[in-house]
Amino acid sequence: MEIDYSLNPIGFVRSPLKEPAEAPMQGNEGAPAARLELKQPFAAALSGLAVGDEIIVITWFHHARRETLQVHPRDDTTRPLTGVFATRSPGRPNPLGLHPVTILAIDGSSIKVGPLEAIDGTPVVDIKPALE
Amino acid sequence: MEIDYSLNPIGFVRSPLKEPAEAPMQGNEGAPAARLELKQPFAAALSGLAVGDEIIVITWFHHARRETLQVHPRDDTTRPLTGVFATRSPGRPNPLGLHPVTILAIDGSSIKVGPLEAIDGTPVVDIKPALE
16 A cells, blocks of 8 residues: 655644744743634634643644754753654654644634744644643 | 655554554553664664653554544544544544653664554654653
């Protein structure tokens, strides 16, 4: 069986953060609220979600270097090189981002969530309930 | 900028679970331990991980129907149709699976983890530290 490994973005982040340098490393480090503007057909896939729900947004770090296998955690060169699977480095073989956020508003196919450190234009590939 | 949306599997699940019908719906519902057999170059990306660490394994549900937008939660038709983004349904536009597991052993590019409900042969696309 030939497996299809292509992601189709369900929408994009709309955020006041415009450049990677502006973004905190984690959402809980002062990130703002942002909107997830989903493509219209995916509004149906949001039913059952409500304001106040904790969800995990999965993004695709489209600026990331996929060749990266080891990094200095938090770009601190005094810390030893560490495998990317032990870190949240955006540079990694498949640059998926996991973002635990709270739903602040839902309007059709647009969801306001926060705090979210992903920058404006980041592709969104999935939304899931928070892990228990 | 043309964005590359293709996942490259970093390895595959090796599990005693061979068919979807055998697999519990969630790892904490009686799933067994399993091995993640990573491709050799990715061993370097594991450095810093240790036995006992809690990680999130991200898989690609290669059997899933990507057209699915709503499901009856837990296949219980007495429950109302719910958007897949409010559920852990494997059928969803981008069939990514998030699996919180504990590392039981590490041997080169092979990691034993558990409990894991993903079946044998499931592609693994990323490994991350547990969400705080």
